[in-house]
Amino acid sequence: MPQNRRPLIAGNWKMNGLKADGQALAKALGEQMRAESDPVFDMLVCPPFTLIANVGEIIDGSGIALGAQDCHPADKGAHTADISAAMLRDLGCQFVIVGHSERRTDHGEMDQEVKAKAEAAQASDLTAIICIGETEHQRDDGKTFDVVKTQLTGSLPNSSDSSNTVIAYEPVWAIGTGRTPSTDEVQKVHALIRDSLSQALGDDQA
Template sequence: MNGSAAALAELQALAALSTSDSTDILICPPSTLISRAKSVAGNVALGGQDCHASTSGAHTGDVAADMLKDAGASYVILGHSERREDHNERDEDVRSKAKTAWDAGLVTVICVGESLSEREADNTLDIIGGQLAGSIPDGATGENLVVAYEPIWAIGTGKVPTMSQIGEVHDFMRMRLERRFGEGVGRTVPLLYGGSVKPGNAEEIFAVSNVDGALVGGASLKASDFSAIITALDAA
């Protein structure tokens, strides 16, 4: 819930700074800005921050996947920890939304992650495994699915897991995806790390096994910060 029309200047600056052909760049603004963002986004893809599981209907305040597509989005984030916590979204809710999003032609960025208490109880991999199984529908491919690992306790706190902790989870997710969907699909689904990613730690994070990119929060609000993270990924 950040951004007004004035923020489009940062997106325009990001598009000018980020000319990489090797890195996919995605911004997910509030739905109110997607159509206007399209005119200044350049090579930056656009996505929604959530969508409803139904294609249409009397769901005041919600946004349908087809509406996001019509506004200019090609992606949608689903199951973000703030949606799971603030709106009590369950894995099955995320799964239903993902099916609808795929039908609309959107690529889904499905988020998974553990709380601090779950991490301290050594339940991280059990939680991640359950979320992957419950949130991702059958029919996933490397073209319609991105998975983002965002430890809840690291979001906006400045705390970052150790590189070995990030690597353990990402290796585990890769293994689970390969086991369920086959090596061809499992190896091509991009895996992102999210949680206090910033220019100062991006290079180290991108060097971790099976980290293909980042789900960036606060550092994405400034073109200079986000472009520095993109540069780090280009060099990884």
């Protein structure tokens, strides 16, 4: 890992929190972050769409970055209930999650759509957090490396680099199953991801 690469701690709030809840949590996180004299990490919160503006006001100046949980590939148009990357940027977002396992599963999103969303994010000066990871069935069938590499190469825009892209590996089979990946398993997948990024973008970007 390059020496200037800082750890990113990202909180995905998912579909949780009404206005009062979001305000209280954002305030607590902001106060805690402001108390850090010299943090060695970056922090990001991704609240639901309904809380983005309010949370953004509360954490402003705290050092916590603001993000969203998804965006539409199009910049605007007849896409009822969808949110564009440009709209998120207008609200003050710096990051957006794309390709989360719950979007891939619940909404049938494929790599091509995830890539289009990441491209839209980058075009709006947002950092795209591209999520990848294998299911329990895929893991038990020994397909972890194949699935992860396929998702990564299929979801990664050509315009990606370390300034506009974050890769988030989440072993889907470890969510709510009581099964936990070993350090060795995670390190092997991380090595695969880094090698794939090196091939696609160059060693200095991996």
